[in-house]
Amino acid sequence: MLRRLLDEQSVTLEEPTLQAVVAWRAAWRREWEHVRRLPLGEEDLPAPLWCWPP
Amino acid sequence: MDSLTDLAAAIRAGRRSPVALVEGCLARIHESEPRLRAFIRVEEVSALVDAAAREREARAGRLRGPLHGIPVAVKDLFDMTGLPTTAGAAIRRDHRAAETATAVRRLQDAGAIIIGKTNLHEFAFGVTSVNPHFGAVGNPANPEHVAGGSSGGSGAAVAAGSCAAALGTDTGGSIRIPAALCGIVGLKPTFGRVSRHGVVPLAWSFDTIGPMTRTVADTALLLEVLAGPDAHDPLTARAGAFDHRSVKPPEAFRVGRLSGSFFDEMTDGDVGAALDRAAAHLEQRGGSIGEVRLASVEAAQAAQTTILFAEAAAYHQRAYPGRLAEYGPDLRELLAEGATLPATAYVEAQRVQAVVIKEVRALLEEVDVLLCPTVPVPAPRIGDVDPAQTDGWRQARAPLSRFTRLFNLTGLPAISIPAGRSRAGLPIGVQLAAAPGQEARLLSVAAALEAAVGWEPVPLPA
Numbered sequence: 001m002l003r004r005l006l007d008e009q010s011v012t013l014e015e016p017t018l019q020a021v022v023a024w025r026a027a028w029r030r031e032w033e034h035v036r037r038l039p040l041g042e043e044d045l046p047a048p049l050w051c052w053p054p
Numbered sequence: 055m056d057s058l059t060d061l062a063a064a065i066r067a068g069r070r071s072p073v074a075l076v077e078g079c080l081a082r083i084h085e086s087e088p089r090l091r092a093f094i095r096v097e098e099v100s101a102l103v104d105a106a107a108r109e110r111e112a113r114a115g116r117l118r119g120p121l122h123g124i125p126v127a128v129k130d131l132f133d134m135t136g137l138p139t140t141a142g143a144a145i146r147r148d149h150r151a152a153e154t155a156t157a158v159r160r161l162q163d164a165g166a167i168i169i170g171k172t173n174l175h176e177f178a179f180g181v182t183s184v185n186p187h188f189g190a191v192g193n194p195a196n197p198e199h200v201a202g203g204s205s206g207g208s209g210a211a212v213a214a215g216s217c218a219a220a221l222g223t224d225t226g227g228s229i230r231i232p233a234a235l236c237g238i239v240g241l242k243p244t245f246g247r248v249s250r251h252g253v254v255p256l257a258w259s260f261d262t263i264g265p266m267t268r269t270v271a272d273t274a275l276l277l278e279v280l281a282g283p284d285a286h287d288p289l290t291a292r293a294g295a296f297d298h299r300s301v302k303p304p305e306a307f308r309v310g311r312l313s314g315s316f317f318d319e320m321t322d323g324d325v326g327a328a329l330d331r332a333a334a335h336l337e338q339r340g341g342s343i344g345e346v347r348l349a350s351v352e353a354a355q356a357a358q359t360t361i362l363f364a365e366a367a368a369y370h371q372r373a374y375p376g377r378l379a380e381y382g383p384d385l386r387e388l389l390a391e392g393a394t395l396p397a398t399a400y401v402e403a404q405r406v407q408a409v410v411i412k413e414v415r416a417l418l419e420e421v422d423v424l425l426c427p428t429v430p431v432p433a434p435r436i437g438d439v440d441p442a443q444t445d446g447w448r449q450a451r452a453p454l455s456r457f458t459r460l461f462n463l464t465g466l467p468a469i470s471i472p473a474g475r476s477r478a479g480l481p482i483g484v485q486l487a488a489a490p491g492q493e494a495r496l497l498s499v500a501a502a503l504e505a506a507v508g509w510e511p512v513p514l515p516a
Binding site for chain 2: 002032
């Protein structure tokens with residue numbers, strides 16, 4: 001799936017680099033679990049819509 | 055110690071010569087460059103011409119500003135009319151800037167002499183400044199070790215005394231990391247306080263311009279010159295001016311020491327000991343120290359990574375796929391990683407950003423400044439993180455920026471100041487952060503800590 005996603009953006013990688021990207025993406029998904037566990041409510045807007053720049 | 059204020063006063067009084075100062079810096083650059091590779095371009099001729107002009111003006115009593123005759127270096131991410139802005143990248147070697155970046159122009163208007171453009175991590179997207187096109191920047195404390203990044207050349211140049219100060223940029227820690235690893239002061243101002251006009255972007259949501267100097271007082275003086283609105287950068291519309299005289303010894307202040315497993319795990323023993331000493335120094339100088347925790351800190355890391363990587367991939371989308379082979383091996387990989395992130399994750403990360411900002415602002419109603427290490431480990435060896443030799447750069451990347459990225463996500467002003475050395479003799483920095491716009495309070499506390507630590511920068515050339 002990642003290969004297809006990159007192909008759509010004309011990004012053609014050598015196999016070792018592609019494997020490193022796959023590993024990074026897996027690590028990112030694990031780190032993203034912290035985001036999933038964060039209770040976000042309907043009133044939690046993206047920062048640029050109310051408080052960014054500070 | 056020759057602070058910028060003292061140096062500028064000596065130039066005004068005719069006791070120091072800008073020409074002699076620039077000649078001394080150029081000699082030091084020539085002597086140290088084979089080891090440090092801190093500069094991509096040294097402006098030898100124009101710096102000497104400018105120095106002669108500043109000297110004549112000083113003799114005639116015509117002073118341009120608070121940096122009159124002071125040699126300063128700028129990261130090669132800042133445009134200067136007619137010169138290439140390489141951004142540390144091979145694909146930009148032929149670039150020529152049509153105008154000068156606002157930050158550089160403000161330095162020049164204040165009388166500074168630009169002595170050269172410094173080396174960096176390619177496109178500022180990295181924390182080591184091991185650059186495949188312009189060489190790996192060596193750490194002046196031990197050139198076999200990295201200077202940190204991405205503003206590694208600026209950090210090494212200031213630490214070596216090759217210039218009096220330098221400009222850096224900070225998107226995930228790129229001013230504070232090299233400042234900590236090289237043993238100098240590095241400030242990331244409040245997001246939006248200094249114009250980014252004429253600076254090659256990495257990630258628009260976080261890119262911040264700031265000074266890298268030998269002392270906190272020097273940082274305050276540079277911030278005074280740099281801060282404030284610029285019609286070319288709408289983000290600065292609400293940016294306040296800064297007066298370096300607002301930095302005064304604090305009488306009583308509250309320090310929140312960031313604690314919990316995120317901050318305690320992975321922190322090297324020497325770094326932890328330096329942080330303990332820094333906390334004790336602050337207490338002796340009138341600070342009340344308390345532990346504070348940030349529940350959302352892990353989510354904050356994930357959100358900052360997502361926004362930074364997605365924006366970097368978006369910026370490079372036009373050049374990257376067609377010229378893939380001309381990027382360094384780590385950049386090739388990092389930009390592909392950013393291109394795989396879903397748009398929904400980007401938006402979700404911006405919602406997390408708002409939650410983290412709320413939590414940090416609540417903390418900063420209880421304390422004046424936050425304290426943590428700048429980097430959890432001393433500078434790694436170049437050979438252990440050089441993408442051309444090893445995949446160790448992947449393991450080094452996250453730890454080196456572990457404690458800095460939070461303050462990019464929240465936009466707070468954050469400063470790294472020297473706090474000691476590791477047993478191997480490598481510099482260690484500690485980090486202080488304050489509420490948005492509270493640079494005066496931040497620098498006041500930082501100056502108190504600096505005085506207690508008693509760190510001695512390398513003297514500038516006589």
